Amino acid sequence: MSNLMAVKVRRDLRANWSRLALMVVAIAISLMVFGGVLCGWATVGRETSGAYMSTEPASATILLDKGVNAEVMAALVDRARDEPGVTAAVGRTQFNSEFRINDQYRDIPIQVFVAAPDDPMQMAKFFPQQGTWPPAPDEIYLGKDALALMTTTIGDTVTVTWPSGGHRDDGAEAASGTTVKLRVADTVYDPSLSPSPQEQRGRGYVSTAALAGSPVLFDQVKVVVTEPGQTEPSRSREAATAVASRLSIALQRDYGVTIREVQVPPPYAHPHQWQADSLLLSLLAGGAAALLLSTILVASMLNNLFTQQIPQIGIMKAIGASSGRIGRAYLVMVLIVATAATVLALPASAWIGNQLVTNLLSMLGIEATTLAPPTWTYAVIIAVGLGLPLLVAMVPLLRASRITVRAAIDHHGGTTQPGRATALLAGLGRIRGLDRGLIMALRNTFRRPARFVLSVGLLAAAGIVFVAGMSLSSGVDAVAEQAEAERVWDVEIQLAQPASMDRARSLLQPVGDITWVEGMSNAKTGVAGADGVPLTRTYPDQGHGSVSVRAAPAEATMLTLPKKIIEGRWLNPGETGSIVLNQITRNNTLPGVGAGDTVQLSVGGKYTSWQVVGIAEETGHGSGVYTTTEGLAAALGTPPQVNMLRIATSEHSEQTRDTVAMAASTALTNGGITVEKSESVSRANASSAGHMGPLVAVIMAIAIAMGVVGAIGLASTMSANIIDRTREFGVMHAIGAQPKSVRRIVVAEGIFLALASCLVAALPALGLTALLGNGLGTLFFSAPLPFRISLPAVIIWVVLAILGAALATAAAASRASRITVREALAYL
Template identity: 60%
Template sequence: MNGLMAVKLRRDLRISWSRFVLMVIAIAVSLTVFGGLLAAWTSIGRETSGAYMSTEPASATIVLDRGLDPASMAALAAEARKRPGVSEATGRTQFDAAVAVNGQQRAVPLQVFVAAPDDPMRMAQFDLRQEGTWPPPPGEILIGGDSLGLLGVAPGDGLTVTPPGAPPLRLRVSGTVYDPSLAPSPQEQRGHAYLSAASLQPAVLDQLKIQVAEPGQRIPSRDRDTVVKVAGEVGAWLQRDKGLAIAEIQVPAPYAHPHQWQADVLLLSLMAGGAAALLLSTILVANMLNNLFTQQIPQIGIMKAVGANSGRIARLYLAMVLLVSAAATLLALVPATLIGRYLLGRLLGTLGIQATNVAAPWWAYAVIVAVGLGLPPLMALRPLVRASRITVRAAIDHHGGSSKPSGAIARLSRLHGLDRGLLMALRNTVRRPARFWLSVGMLASAGAVFVASMSLNSGTQAVEEQRRQQRYWDVDAQLDAPARAAAVAEAVRTVPGVERVEAWKRAKIGIAGPDALPFTRTYPDQGHGSVSVNTVPEGPLPAPPTMLQGRWLQPGETGAVVLSQIVRDNTVPGLGAGDTVRLFIDGKPSTWRIAGIVEEREGGGGDAYTTAAGLAAASGQPPLVNQVRVMTTAHDEQTRQSVAAAVERALTGAGMDVGVAASVSRTNAASAGHMGPVLLVLLGVALPLGVVGAIGLASTMSANILDRTREFGVMHAIGARPKTVRRIVVAEGVLLALAGCVVAILPALGLTAVLGVGLGNLFTKAPLPFRVSLPAVGIWVVLSVLGAMLATEAAASRASRITVREALTYL
């Protein structure tokens, strides 16, 4: 570029600096969001995988129907290591227990993981954080670091832990543990603890954990089918040669954190929105540059007349675009880095993982720079080439856009009583159709996403309300050992404040897989992926589940089971109502007829239902219960907590061992923790789209003012006051904003429906209820109008100050 072209470039940048600033901001905002999401996405997989794999998780956990002493389990694990495909094996156990801290009973249960004192800890590891050693001496226990606040405990405090069917243990908290293989305690509303088998009398281990290697290698296999095959062979060996019955074989998704998919879906969804915002911003910049090129057509004609060729002119404007791209990229790099690190920390927090390195890989920054420098010139290439190739004759004949009003507006202008200024604003709004639809489209995109996100939030609130209605009980009590339903009901009915009592039995089950063994997708926390059967009480339920197929259970029916769509899809996706399924209950196989399929949501309750008579017939045991649901006369939290404590005392006084008796609010908090991230998806998308839409409106109005410089000069010449001109320009912006709101209606409804189905199935295993947030509609209309008035303020001020002389000299 020679000196004259450089002079012109500097002059154009100086004269139209406000327009170039808007271009830089539009690209920088969207590139910041896109870059931050990209940085977080490229880092979260590394951090999650590294943290999870650092625990050396088991590929499969084989749960025995009875426990073995540590010495016998160690010998069994040594033999298992010699089995084909098994690279490591160890024995463990775990249980849920009631816990009291310094004599104060806690409402949340404690999940205790137990290993033998001489366990080499080569598998299912954890990191010690404060004080504490492994194995802890008898009488001491380690607590998960994220469980301290939930339990209200600190190192050095005394705990009373009551294992199922065993006397209470008095333990001292000797330290804390970091275990990234588990979901966070606050999200699950359950504490985590780690105990040596030396503290248990008697000490029994009922889990054989194995790591499965790739065929012919020592590295862990990431193929679940391979893991299932090897685990099935080990299970068959245990049954055939060792005489051990298998209660369950747990094979979760290999080496994937139970909540990792949530972070992946969130980031991918947000990245899609960030990419959309980036694309819209570059389209906006291309349109703004096209307006600039169009404005400079007479200048291009003059440059060509004095000897400039198309190549030199193209290089001039390409340098202009590159300067905008470079400035936006430099402006976005630091905020994108900070946003990426902040978002990474928040998402890892939902997974219970502490980041070791928050920096994104180098190639993520290379992608941000490449996109920032390359996408705007690419989008502006067509108008740039078209402007540089215009001939001298075409440049001389150029007169700008037509101001001829449309037929409808022309007919409106003939009506008496209509404000002339409003009619002029309406005419000017649509005089450039391409510019009009670009501005309206960007505003409509932001509005549709904002309304859809708030409507999605309304859908999640409706889900929580449905869950609360389905959890019609107020207090939930778990028994360590099954008891007779009549005895349980009689003991609880005497408690003041109790209105109704339901006695249930909940038992973990397995679904028949290879070699007719009970396989599940259960994670080590025994919550994610587990399958349980619930016996329903006699009589109609206050809140019956929604049937998707078939029918509900009949009183006293045997041999029939109702499955939720979650367990059906995860275990036997090809089966439906009327088919048969083979279940393992207490390690014993039985064949059941599927009476129906009900709709449930992730974290919402049981996976399968049968009658008490049906479960008793299949297990060969009398119809006992281990779960009590209590409805109270008042439903406030104070009443629930007082009744829960009284129910525990009443059951204990009747000779029953109570695991946990707590208000249902704890379960509500756990399910709400799972739904929390959903709203973040679309609100994060709406923000950059809204900013780009506002910039687009401002640029549109600025271009309109430049196009009509002479028109405003004529208006001033015939007596128009500055206030009148300002009002016309502001009215144009408001009309554009209102048009964007109208255009956003159908996309908002469609986006709400589509995302309600997609995100609902991903997060809760069922579509979200379709809800439209009317407050969100009103908020967006108000924000759009106010934003339009602010965005057009600068253009309106400039239009009101144009003099007649400036208009006559405008080129």
């Protein structure tokens, strides 16, 4: 580039600094969003996979119906290690319990993981923070993230009830339980589990030595499955399922044990991996949308800039400048703008990515080894930041640089034929009584259709995302509110073994503040596959991916049953041998099953055949199978019993709930019924509220970023309009127009554009809300979210759009009001 061209570029940069600054901001903001998401996505994927796999998680867990002693478990583990495809195996157990801290009752349940003192901890590992495995016989390690939830510290004494039969989440086996007092000696970091605050329960880790003098029963055979010729765990759930099923059949045949279920969670995936994936996919979509909008905006701004310079291009060509030299000069100017935007966006992208990673890993309960994103992410951000503006500049740049001298001289910046809208509005101007200034502003709004579409489109896109995001939040709130409204009880008590409802009610009768008690049965189950082995996707926490059979008396009022049947029918009173599946159970276990089909379930250690009479739709619930009380009793071969109690209290305060929970637990325990956990309904509400909140915040952040880009687009459009109409404003001043009248006309144009964008956004906002609600609801609940349009969001956006338009056009209006007749005549 020659010295004269360099001087030309420097002068153009100074003369158009405000417009170029807007371009830099528009590119930088969208690049920040895109780059931050990219950094976050790469870092979260790396850290999540590394942390989860550092625990050497089991590919499958074979859950026995009854616990076995250490000798039998050792034989089962040896047999498992001989199975082709199994490279490691170990025997474990775990149980849920109420607990006390320093003899003070806590309404939070604790999940205790148990291993033998000589367990080498080569698989299904966890990491003590100070000590080593095993703890002393009188010690317990607690999950690091559970201390605050459990309001305890190292050195406190924890009291738990150890069931005699090992792990019994469903209470199918009678177990008197043994009370054990243990000192909190250390904390444990376990990245294979979801965070305790989200699940509203503590986690404890002990060795079998803690139950001194009593035999400990093991009921889990954990195995790692690899592909033939490989050393890494298999990434195929189908392969892990095949090996675990084959091994289960062999264990039942050779050792006489009964397999309750085979748990095969998705390989290499944290229990809350779907949350992080959903957030990142939403962010990537939003970042791409913001980048696309800014790209369109930059292309339009460059086109306006080059159009403004057409007379100068004609003069340069007249004195000998070639199209190539002119094109290179403008290309340098675009490169300067792109470089400035990239320099601004690069550190901001790293910071946004850092914050995103911190929040997502906290949601996953994972501690990062490093927050630094991979080097390649910076290279991608730089390539996009520099390459995209150059790419979008090519079309307007080539068109401007190739213009002929004659065409440049003839260029006047206007259109030769008025549009239909402009002609119609000009006709309105002849009607008496209408404000001439507002009519002129309205006519000027439609004067350049391409700019009108761009400005309205940018603002409408931001409004669509904002309203859809807020409406999605309303849909999520509706699910939480519906779930909370369905929880009409105050205290829920999970029994360690089934009991007679009459006996439980008589034991609770002396407890004050209880107005009503209902009992129901809730048993974990597995759906048998083609080989008859019951399979689930259950994770080691025994919650995520599990399937439960729920039964309640026909007159129950505190168990909310599904209201929407999407196939078949609901259960008839007293019906046996029939079940209704919710859509989550069907989708996760038997995608092809329908009403009228027969399935096999493992219930209480027995394989039973059931006819599916209906498929129900539920949101806010996990996998579920519904039957009648009589149906479950017939399957178990026992009289009707309950293992879950729900209690309504006279006052619904948290203090009353805690008091009743403690008193009811004590009364049942003293009466010989072991309580696994008792908790206030607020715990269930807090657990459901912690799973979807971050998603809404992410969508709102995207909407804000797009709103900023839209405001910049409006400011750019108005600035370009003022430049094109320099002579027009000069004429207006010459015939006596006051500066305030000119400012009023220009600001009114911006407000008209904002109102037009709100009208344009109305229907697409409804569509996007339905699309997001359907997609995210299906992802989270296998059912669409309730369709809700947030009226506050609509009002807020209309107000913000109008105020933003007024502010965005203020600078252009001020400039227009100061244009003199001399400047207008001197304008090229």
